[in-house]
Amino acid sequence: xxxxxxxxxxxxxxxxxxxxxxxxxxxxxxxxxxxxxxxxxxxxxxxxxxxxxxxxxxxxxxxxxxxxxxxxxxxxxxxxxxxxxxxxxxxxxxxxxxxxxxxxxxxxxxxxxxxxxxxxxxxxxxxxxxxxxxxxxxxxxxxxxxxxxxxxxxxxxxxxxxxxxxxxxxxxxxxxxxxxxxxxxxxxxxxxxxxxxxxxxxxxxxxxxxxxxxxxxxxxxxxxxxxxxxxxxxxxxxxxxxxxxxxxxxxxxxxxxxxxxxxxxxxxxxxxxxxxxxxxxxxxxxxxxxxxxxxxxxxxxxxxxxxxxxxxxxxxxxxxxxxxxxxxxxxxxxxxxxxxxxxxxxxxxxxxxxxxxxxxxxxxxxxxxxxxxxxxxxxxxxxxxxxxxxxxxxxxxxxxxxxxxxxxxxxxx
Numbered sequence: 509x510x511x512x513x514x515x516x517x518x519x520x521x522x523x524x525x526x527x528x529x530x531x532x533x534x535x536x537x538x539x540x541x542x543x544x545x546x547x548x549x550x551x552x553x554x555x556x557x558x559x560x561x562x563x564x565x566x567x568x569x570x571x572x573x574x575x576x577x578x579x580x581x582x583x584x585x586x587x588x589x590x591x592x593x594x595x596x597x598x599x600x601x602x603x604x605x606x607x608x609x610x611x612x613x614x615x616x617x618x619x620x621x622x623x624x625x626x627x628x629x630x631x632x633x634x635x636x637x638x639x640x641x642x643x644x645x646x647x648x649x650x651x652x653x654x655x656x657x658x659x660x661x662x663x664x665x666x667x668x669x670x671x672x673x674x675x676x677x678x679x680x681x682x683x684x685x686x687x688x689x690x691x692x693x694x695x696x697x698x699x700x701x702x703x704x705x706x707x708x709x710x711x712x713x714x715x716x717x718x719x720x721x722x723x724x725x726x727x728x729x730x731x732x733x734x735x736x737x738x739x740x741x742x743x744x745x746x747x748x749x750x751x752x753x754x755x756x757x758x759x760x761x762x763x764x765x766x767x768x769x770x771x772x773x774x775x776x777x778x779x780x781x782x783x784x785x786x787x788x789x790x791x792x793x794x795x796x797x798x799x800x801x802x803x804x805x806x807x808x809x810x811x812x813x814x815x816x817x818x819x820x821x822x823x824x825x826x827x828x829x830x831x832x833x834x835x836x837x838x839x840x841x842x843x844x845x846x847x848x849x850x851x852x853x854x855x856x857x858x859x860x861x862x863x864x865x866x867x868x869x870x871x872x873x874x875x876x877x878x879x880x881x882x883x884x885x886x887x888x889x890x891x892x893x894x895x896x897x898x899x900x901x902x903x904x905x906x907x908x909x910x911x912x913x914x915x916x917x918x919x920x921x
Contacts, residue, residue: 516543516875521701523547524606525583526590526599526623528555530686531656531717532612532640533579535693539608540582541867541876547606547892548585549599552913554885555580572857573882575683578864580882581855586893587886587913590621594911599623602896603632608697610638614651625712635710636700640693644716656717660685664721665738669728673741689720691868746802749794751776754834755808759816762834763824772829773797779820779827780811853878886913 521544525536533548533555540546548555558576586602589595600622603609609628611618618624618639625637639645642654643663654663661667661680671677696713704711722729728739747753751767767776773792777785785791790800797804812820817833824831833839840846841863853866855878867876889912893903906912 514875515873517871518542518544521545521608522606523608523610524602525549525610526621527610527612527640529557529612529655530579530683531689532610532638532693533557534687534690535638535640535697536583536610537579537581538690538694538867539697540879543875544608546583547602547888548580548583548883549590550585550587550885552587552589552885552910554587558885572859572862574862574864577855577857577862577882581864582879582881583883584888584892585883585886586889588889589911592911594906594909596622598893598898598906598912600631601898602892603628603635605896606632606635607701608636608638610640610693610697612640614641614653615645616651629710629712633710634704634708636697636704637710637712638693638697638700639712639714640689641714641716643718645714654717656680656683656685656689659717660689660721664718664725665729666721666725669725669739669741671741673743674745685717685721688724689715689717692720692723745805747805748798748801750797750801750804750808753805753808755812757815757817757820758813761817763812763817763820764832764834765824765829766832767830775827775829776824779823779829780808782811855881857881884915887915889914 518539521539523536523539523544523546525533525546526549527533527536528550536546536548555576557579559573588599590599609623609632611623613621613623615624625639628635628637641650642659643649643652657680661684667677667680692715693713696715700711700713703709732738742748744754749768751765751772754762754764756762765776774786777783789796791797791804821831821833835843841852846852850870851866851868852863854861855864858881864878866878870876890903890907893906893912894900898906903912907914
């Protein structure tokens with residue numbers, strides 16, 4: 509079924525984003541992909557994320573800020589000084605024109621700017637207010653700042669859970685927890701819109717990096733909630749199941765073997781040319797392989813080291829063993845399976861087109877697509893204010909006094 513240009517799922521929906529960094533903005537990017545109009549409110553200096561991640565992750569990249577583009581494509585920007593009375597008043601005048609207001613500002617700042625849920629619902633009773641935080645809206649840490657490295661990975665137990673006993677804690681890549689939290693926020697927003705449409709009443713949605721992480725760890729934490737026992741960290745050289753482990757091939761590349769089902773042992777023996785191991789008392793059942801894990805892993809290490817990964821990939825696949833290459837990111841972007849499933853999309857940018865991550869879901873027959881680059885800081889300020897009923901003189905006064913910045917930075921930022 510092909511796409512049609514008149515089938516944008518969120519066509520007509522207006523979203524005001526008072527948020528920075530990744531978690532809330534990526535939910536806004538997906539809503540823009542789905543056809544919503546998303547207006548980003550920024551200070552004159554721009555979202556804190558601008559340029560920071562590009563320098564940290566790809567220091568040799570072009571001047572285009574690709575991480576920022578991914579999380580902010582298809583939006584418009586108004587740059588407002590929310591620390592000023594006039595700036596707060598301007599944003600308050602904008603509020604009734606939007607269906608959804610998303611934010612990741614801490615409660616103290618929301619109250620100071622008059623963007624707390626009570627104040628918004630007073631002037632806009634049917635608004636859907638979507639909040640994302642590091643640690644949740646209740647408790648002693650509700651007003652504490654945090655990044656996904658701290659709230660999502662470290663505090664939830666995720667960082668400790670994946671470290672092998674013989675290694676230091678694992679450092680995750682930037683934004684992983686934010687993107688998962690943004691998905692939760694989007695689910696909450698869409699559900700709240702449905703409830704708003706049923707009741708006519710405004711709704712408040714909130715999620716956090718910490719609670720999203722605990723959900724992602726559900727297979728472990730659901731048991732810990734009952735028995736209170738932290739699952740042991742897993743050693744590669746002596747794992748609970750050598751058939752769920754990583755192995756280095758002769759060319760230095762790694763495979764991830766994940767074949768826990770009962771027929772897997774016989775299939776693996778066939779793939780590696782060890783049919784005599786099928787009935788070997790050391791390995792014949794899972795309990796035996798577990799008891800002799802260190803010996804078996806050492807033998808498998810020696811076998812996999814005799815051939816390159818392509819050889820073992822063909823042998824494992826032919827034998828019906830579940831495995832995957834441990835790919836470098838530079839390999840992943842060329843993965844034909846990702847390409848076949850439209851995992852990447854092109855942004856047409858003034859400084860040159862480039863690929864970015866596509867919307868991570870599809871709706872057959874709907875027009876869901878990346879709709880353009882991220883905006884320049886305040887690149888649409890005057891237009892947004894005029895559409896909200898501000899006169900030309902009011903707009904000019906806000907710009908002249910520095911309360912609003914109109915197009916402060918070039919579009920390549």
